[in-house]
Every structure is written in structure tokens, then in C-alpha cells.
Amino acid sequence: MFIVTAKEMYDMDRLAMQEIGLDGKLLMENAGRAVAWKVMRKISQTDKICVLAGAGNNGGDGFVIARTLLDHNYHVEVLQVVPNDKVTGDAYDHKRIYEKCGGQVVPYETGSIQMVKEADVLIDAMIGIGIKGEVREPFASLISLINAEQSYVISVDIPSGVPADEGGESFHAVQADYTIIIGAPKQSVFLPYTASYYGEWEVVSIGLPTFIFKRLTSKGMWQLEDVKKTLPKRQLFDHKGNHGRGLIIGGCKEMPGALSMSVQAALKSGAGLIMGASSLPVIQMIAGNCVEATYSALSATDGYLDNHSEINLDSYDAIAIGMGLGRKECTKDLVKYVIEKATCPIIIDGDGLYHLSQLLPQINERTHPSVITPHPGEMAMLLGVSVRELLKQPFQYAKEFATAYRVYVVLKGRYTIVTSPEGVQMVNPTGNPGLAKGGSGDVLTGIALAMVMQKQSLLQALSNACYIHGMSADLLVQHQHSEHDLLATDVINGITDVYRTISSSG
Numbered sequence: 352m353f354i355v356t357a358k359e360m361y362d363m364d365r366l367a368m369q370e371i372g373l374d375g376k377l378l379m380e381n382a383g384r385a386v387a388w389k390v391m392r393k394i395s396q397t398d399k400i401c402v403l404a405g406a407g408n409n410g411g412d413g414f415v416i417a418r419t420l421l422d423h424n425y426h427v428e429v430l431q432v433v434p435n436d437k438v439t440g441d442a443y444d445h446k447r448i449y450e451k452c453g454g455q456v457v458p459y460e461t462g463s464i465q466m467v468k469e470a471d472v473l474i475d476a477m478i479g480i481g482i483k484g485e486v487r488e489p490f491a492s493l494i495s496l497i498n499a500e501q502s503y504v505i506s507v508d509i510p511s512g513v514p515a516d517e518g519g520e521s522f523h524a525v526q527a528d529y530t531i532i533i534g535a536p537k538q539s540v541f542l543p544y545t546a547s548y549y550g551e552w553e554v555v556s557i558g559l560p561t562f563i564f565k566r567l568t569s570k571g572m573w574q575l576e577d578v579k580k581t582l583p584k585r586q587l588f589d590h591k592g593n594h595g596r597g598l599i600i601g602g603c604k605e606m607p608g609a610l611s612m613s614v615q616a617a618l619k620s621g622a623g624l625i626m627g628a629s630s631l632p633v634i635q636m637i638a639g640n641c642v643e644a645t646y647s648a649l650s651a652t653d654g655y656l657d658n659h660s661e662i663n664l665d666s667y668d669a670i671a672i673g674m675g676l677g678r679k680e681c682t683k684d685l686v687k688y689v690i691e692k693a694t695c696p697i698i699i700d701g702d703g704l705y706h707l708s709q710l711l712p713q714i715n716e717r718t719h720p721s722v723i724t725p726h727p728g729e730m731a732m733l734l735g736v737s738v739r740e741l742l743k744q745p746f747q748y749a750k751e752f753a754t755a756y757r758v759y760v761v762l763k764g765r766y767t768i769v770t771s772p773e774g775v776q777m778v779n780p781t782g783n784p785g786l787a788k789g790g791s792g793d794v795l796t797g798i799a800l801a802m803v804m805q806k807q808s809l810l811q812a813l814s815n816a817c818y819i820h821g822m823s824a825d826l827l828v829q830h831q832h833s834e835h836d837l838l839a840t841d842v843i844n845g846i847t848d849v850y851r852t853i854s855s856s857g
């Protein structure tokens with residue numbers, strides 16, 4: 352599924368109209384009817400419905416929705432929030448068709464507030480992706496009224512007041528119970544400051560052909576069908592070498608478990624062979640957790656790995672480094688050594704990211720792929736901006752970093768964004784707040800390593816890793832766990848259920 356900015360959506364409309372003759376009125380008809388069908392599934396025939404229509408094409412969708420509902424014997428009226436002369440173009444045409452079909456349009460005046468108060472269902476078709484700046488009157492007061500009412504609120508395309516794109520931080524906007532998105536989800540569906548306004552959401556197709564999306568946007572949402580198509584398969588005559596050899600370097604005296612979780616997660620996800628590398632005390636502590644892995648003891652000073660020359664990096668398909676490694680000068684040297692010498696894909700996580708801020712020239716010079724898996728705090732540190740600033744524009748910042756340093760960026764969050772060095776971005780929809788715990792990142796890195804070393808495109812491999820990680824947590828909280836008690840090690844065990852679900856669902 353593609354993700355768009357407002358500009359991309361407008362460009363697609365233009366292309367559809369100019370190049371293939373899909374005109375605006377037809378797209379509006381498709382949009383309104385598709386939304387109306389979704390609405391009918393949610394509400395009852397006895398509900399009193401008020402469609403709030405604005406001046407633009409979002410309002411135009413509102414007239415098509417009202418006409419379709421009326422035709423199916425629903426109790427519906429349109430409250431037109433703007434004066435008649437503001438309703439023009441395609442929206443005007445659809446208003447006329449609605450009226451000719453017997454539809455009622457109530458002009459906005461103070462008395463019509465009663466209409467809002469009396470409605471069981473409010474359909475918000477006031478402002479869509481055409482919003483500029485903060486909402487003006489009378490929309491601002493109406494939004495306050497809508498949000499104060501108990502009625503069921505369905506927004507069309509986008510909750511009025513929310514922008515389509517990233518960049519803002521606070522909004523006066525409709526709090527929808529359900530948003531029916533037209534054509535493709537907008538960036539704001541996935542952003543921390545705007546996602547909650549949407550409530551439950553769904554996308555409806557309006558007939559824009561896929562090649563138009565492919566031409567104009569390089570952002571998408573990774574879905575189960577994508578996972579099924581791209582996940583490495585196991586063949587009858589496979590041996591462990593077909594599924595990759597991976598090296599995981601991490602762990603120090605305070606954080607032995609990080610390495611253990613990455614190793615277990617990698618093997619559980621399908622890695623052929625995993626070597627865990629750490630100090631002898633760490634290995635002695637964790638080896639029993641995962642007897643299927645092999646381990647390499649490295650020298651350490653005061654519990655931190657200190658001698659990089661003894662590691663052979665040559666015989667691996669991918670290497671992960673940094674989980675629980677520690678923030679010492681000697682561990683920085685180790686990260687530098689791996690960045691400079693590894694001739695396979697590397698994944699840098701945890702304390703490796705802390706060191707990376709001083710190793711950016713080295714990462715830029717790599718000729719083999721590099722992946723970083725920061726949470727917002729680590730990403731902000733690498734970019735030299737505040738977390739607050741980063742979270743206003745995560746798509747933009749992740750892309751800037753990925754393209755500048757030619758790395759794959761896995762920016763972790765409720766909606767993790769995977770960005771390729773070319774700037775292609777994939778959003779992961781799975782996961783829940785149960786993952787907001789120590790160890791989750793170490794598990795994700797292990798899964799990512801297993802995917803990366805099995806010869807997929809890296810963008811697909813990393814998107815699959817995020818999907819599996821989140822889906823494991825989702826299945827666990829649906830069945831035996833809650834978001835409170837879910838542990839990172841549960842997420843590793845939950846991978847079993849993920850694979851069984853994926854393979855049994857065809």
C-alpha cells in the first residue's frame with residue numbers, strides 16, 4: 352500500500368485526469384460511493400446522520416456520500432458549513448445531483464448547531480488534504496462542538512484540521528472514531544502528533560491505477576501480503592548454509608542479556624548459523640540460553656571487549672554489532688574496525704549507534720551495505736536535533752540521514768520507518784505498546800540479521816523483520832499475554848506463532 356503527501360496526491364489526480372482521462376467528478380463519485388459503503392457497514396438504518404460539508408472537494412465527497420446513503424433509505428441531511436457561493440466546481444455539481452435526488456442541504460447558521468447535537472452519526476467532510484494553516488471559523492467552533500458530543504464521528508479522508516503531511520506539532524482538529532481514507536494513507540496517519548485523531552482507519556480505492564502511484568511516490572506501508580511474497584522459503588534440499596552465517600558482537604559485564612536475545616531471535620527467525628562474540632564471562636553466562644548458537648570468546652578489559660584484531664570477519668553473510676556493548680573507547684575501536692573491515696552487510700544497534708556519531712566518515716566510505724536501527728533518541732543524537740524536532744518530521748529526517756550516509760535506517764517507533772539509501776521508505780504497521788521495554792530492540796536486531804543474511808533485497812528484509820517483530824507482540828497480547836507483562840524473550844518465542852500464522856494463511 353502506498354503512502355502519500357498532499358502534493359503527491361494532487362499530482363496523481365492531475366496525472367489521472369490529464370493522461371488517462373479519469374476526471375475529477377468521476378474520482379469524487381468513486382470516492383464518495385466507496386466511503387458510503389464503508390459507512391453503511393458501521394451504522395444502523397435508524398441512525399440520524401448529519402454530513403458536515405465544507406467548500407472544497409472534501410465537501411464534494413460529502414454530497415456523494417449523502418446521496419448514496421439517502422438512496423439506501425438512511426436518515427441523512429447535509430449541513431453546508433460555508434456560503435453557497437463557495438461551493439464550486441465538482442463539489443457544486445455533486446451538490447446539485449444530490450439535491451435533484453431529493454437531498455436536503457441545510458445552510459450553516461447558529462441554529463443549525465442543533466442539527467449537530469441531535470445527530471447519532473456525524474460525517475466530517477469539512478476539510479481534507481487542502482487545509483492551510485490553523486482552522487478558521489466557523490470550522491474551529493464546530494470542531495470543538497463535534498469533539499464535545501457523544502455522537503459517532505466518521506471523518507472523510509482525514510479528520511478536519513489535521514494536515515496530510517508531517518511538520519506540525521499541535522492541531523485543533525476533529526477527533527474521529529473512524530476515518531475512511533481516500534486513495535492512499537497520508538503521512539499524518541503514522542506520525543506521533545497526528546495518528547490518534549484518525550481513530551480506527553481504513554483506505555478505500557477510487558480507481559487510480561497502480562502505475563500512477565508507482566511513478567509519483569516512494570513511500571509505502573508493508574503488509575502481510577508483502578511478507579508472504581518476500582519471506583525466504585525453506586526448500587527440501589536446503590542445508591544450514593543456504594540460510595546464512597551471521598556474527599553478532601555485543602554484551603559487556605552489565606549487559607550480557609542483550610547479546611543473548613539477539614542470538615536467540617536470529618536463530619528463531621530462520622538464520623542458518625549464528626556465532627555470538629563476547630567476553631568469556633558473558634558467554635559463560637548466556638550460552639545455556641541458546642545452545643544452538645556457537646560462541647567466540649574475545650579479550651576484554653574490566654568487562655568490555657578490547658581487542659578487535661582477533662575477530663575474523665570474513666566468513667559471514669552479515670554482522671550485527673552494538674547490543675549491550677558498552678560506551679568505552681575500546682568498544683568504539685571495535686565498532687570502527689567492523690565498519691572499516693567487514694565485507695558483508697552490517698547492522699549497528701545500541702551502543703554501536705552511540706559510537707557511530709564519531710564514525711560517520713567511516714560509514715560513508717563503506718562499499719557494502721550498512722544498516723542502523725535507532726530509536727528516536729539515538730536518531731536525534733546522530734542528527735544533532737532534539738527528539739521533539741525529529742518526531743515532527745521523522746520521514747524527512749530519516750531520509751536525509753539515509754541518503755547522506757548511504758545507509759539503511761530503521762527508525763523505531765509505533766510505526767517504524769525503514770528507509771533505503773535511495774530514499775525509498777516503508778512503514779511497518781504491526782506492534783503494540785508491550786514492545787516499549789528493554790530488550791525489544793535486541794530482538795529486532797536479531798530478526799533483522801536473520802533476514803538480511805538470507806539474500807533478500809535489504810529493504811524487504813528489514814521490512815519483514817519489523818513486521819515479524821511487531822506481529823509476534825500482537826499475537827501474544829491477543830492470546831496469552833498483556834501489553835504490561837510482555838517481555839522481549841516472549842517476543843522471541845512468539846516468532847513460532849508468526850511463522851505458523853503466515854504459512855497457514857496461504
Ligand SMILES: NC(=O)C1=CN([C@@H]2O[C@H](COP(=O)(O)OP(=O)(O)OC[C@H]3O[C@@H](n4cnc5c(N)ncnc54)[C@H](O)[C@@H]3O)[C@@H](O)[C@H]2O)[C@H](O)CC1
Pocket residue numbers: 360364378379382405406407408409410411412477478479480481482483484485486487488490507508509533534557
Ligand atoms: N485523489 C483524491 O485523493 C481525491 C480526493 N478527493 C477529496 O478532495 C479533498 C481535497 O480537496 P481540496 O478541494 O483540494 O481541499 P479540501 O476540500 O481539503 O479543502 C479546501 C477547502 O478548505 C478551506 N480551508 C483550507 N484551509 C482552511 C483552514 N485553515 N480553515 C478553514 N478552512 C480552510 C479552503 O478555503 C477550501 O475551501 C481530499 O481530501 C478528498 O476528500 C476527491 O473528492 C476525489 C479525488
Ligand SMILES: [K+]
Pocket residue numbers: 409475476477478479506507508509510511
Ligand atoms: K474531513
